Amino acid sequence: MNAILQQLAQTLEERKTADPRESYVSSLYAKGLDTILKKVGEEATETVIAAKNGKTHQLVYEMADLWFHTLVLLVHQGLGPEDLLNELERRFGQSGIAEKAQRSQS
Numbered sequence: 001m002n003a004i005l006q007q008l009a010q011t012l013e014e015r016k017t018a019d020p021r022e023s024y025v026s027s028l029y030a031k032g033l034d035t036i037l038k039k040v041g042e043e044a045t046e047t048v049i050a051a052k053n054g055k056t057h058q059l060v061y062e063m064a065d066l067w068f069h070t071l072v073l074l075v076h077q078g079l080g081p082e083d084l085l086n087e088l089e090r091r092f093g094q095s096g097i098a099e100k101a102q103r104s105q106s
Contacts, residue, residue, distance in 0.1 A: 005071070005081035012075040028072055036076055040069045 015025035043066040
């Protein structure tokens with residue numbers, strides 16, 4: 001699973017220098033952070049609707065769009081999937097309640 005995320009992140013990084021007229025991702029980067037954030041919000045809403053409707057195929061489709069656009073956001077911000085995976089690994093095995101309390105003390 002990590003391999004596909006790394007490949008996707010590499011492609012997204014390469015799209016930073018692509019022609020926005022020829023690359024959807026490059027056009028998002030060219031329009032800036034607000035456009036990327038709006039797209040993440042749209043995809044999150046579509047994911048929620050698909051889940052509420054109980055359509056598993058649609059949920060997977062929309063979740064893939066959400067993951068894709070959140071990766072676009074990470075790469076735009078100079079981050080990658082490894083940053084997210086490292087954070088998830090750090091939290092693994094820790095109570096969500098304890099982790100949240102630890103964040104509030106920092």
